[in-house]
Amino acid sequence: MKSPDEHNMNQLNGSSREEIAALLAQLNDETTKLRDREQQLDDQAEELSSQKEELTAAIEELMSKNASLERTLVQLRDRSFELDQILYRTSHDLRSPLSSIKGILSLLQLEPQSDIIRSYARHIEDKAVQMDNLLRSLASFSKSVLEEPRLETIDLNKIIWQVVGEFRHLPGWHLVDVTVELGEPKVYTDPALVVIIFQSLFSNAFVFRDPSKKGTLVIRTQQQNGKWTLDVIDDGDGIDPSISQHIFGMFYRGSERSMGNGLGLYVCRKAVEQLKGSISFRLEPAGTHFTVTLPLQTNPANGSR
Numbered sequence: 001m002k003s004p005d006e007h008n009m010n011q012l013n014g015s016s017r018e019e020i021a022a023l024l025a026q027l028n029d030e031t032t033k034l035r036d037r038e039q040q041l042d043d044q045a046e047e048l049s050s051q052k053e054e055l056t057a058a059i060e061e062l063m064s065k066n067a068s069l070e071r072t073l074v075q076l077r078d079r080s081f082e083l084d085q086i087l088y089r090t091s092h093d094l095r096s097p098l099s100s101i102k103g104i105l106s107l108l109q110l111e112p113q114s115d116i117i118r119s120y121a122r123h124i125e126d127k128a129v130q131m132d133n134l135l136r137s138l139a140s141f142s143k144s145v146l147e148e149p150r151l152e153t154i155d156l157n158k159i160i161w162q163v164v165g166e167f168r169h170l171p172g173w174h175l176v177d178v179t180v181e182l183g184e185p186k187v188y189t190d191p192a193l194v195v196i197i198f199q200s201l202f203s204n205a206f207v208f209r210d211p212s213k214k215g216t217l218v219i220r221t222q223q224q225n226g227k228w229t230l231d232v233i234d235d236g237d238g239i240d241p242s243i244s245q246h247i248f249g250m251f252y253r254g255s256e257r258s259m260g261n262g263l264g265l266y267v268c269r270k271a272v273e274q275l276k277g278s279i280s281f282r283l284e285p286a287g288t289h290f291t292v293t294l295p296l297q298t299n300p301a302n303g304s305r
Contacts, residue, residue, distance in 0.1 A: 149190035183222035200268035208236035235287035
């Protein structure tokens with residue numbers, strides 16, 4: 001017969017074995033979970049490695065394409081500069097023989113002519129004037145795009161009347177009443193670009209005026225809040241609302257009465273943009289109102305604007 005101590009010992013041994021077995025089972029379970037987790041991590045690491053390789057390949061391809069695009073961009077800039085130079089030189093060089101043609105026509109008018117010869121001469125002169133206007137527009141385009149602004153203090157009143165005088169060859173030039181209202185006659189800006197702007201905006205009053213009555217052209221400037229504003233108001237034909245979104249387009253001619261080549265307002269807008277400004281317009285009951293707003297520049301020589 002077993003003693004009480006032996007009986008208790010057997011019970012303890014049985015209990016310990018059960019606990020150990022439970023711990024071993026739990027350990028095996030945790031080990032299995034760890035192995036599964038380790039396998040998952042290995043799979044994820046392999047997937048990440050694969051994705052890294054794909055990403056590296058994509059980056060290398062992107063860098064290669066970027067380098068190719070940069071080379072293409074440099075080539076395009078070079079070609080653009082070359083084309084601008086060709087345009088600039090051509091527009092100037094062609095004006096020399098054209099001036100000779102116009103001079104010969106002037107001499108021809110001094111000679112006795114038949115009616116048919118006189119008609120041909122007028123036709124040639126008209127075409128020569130159109131070609132001269134086109135070359136002037138191309139030269140202005142080159143100036144407004146190719147060259148950086150060259151700032152100096154200018155006399156607005158002098159330049160305004162100079163540009164107005166350029167239209168004296170047009171029929172009815174003297175029938176347009178020009179009013180100039182200057183808030184400040186001096187401004188520090190690029191005179192060539194300002195002339196381009198004036199030529200484009202003033203021409204509407206002379207080209208598109210109502211021939212049955214006197215025309216008006218109001219030119220107003222003012223300076224305030226670090227900007228100077230030019231308002232040009234005429235009572236000509238105005239702009240059809242249906243074409244208003246196209247008037248600043250290259251080679252766009254919105255009227256059969258247009259005597260130009262469709263570059264006027266396009267070049268005007270480019271000149272305004274070169275001076276870091278903006279141009280807008282609104283339709284009047286009769287005519288058009290253009291507004292050009294430009295930043296006031298400070299003359300570094302004396303601090304004036």
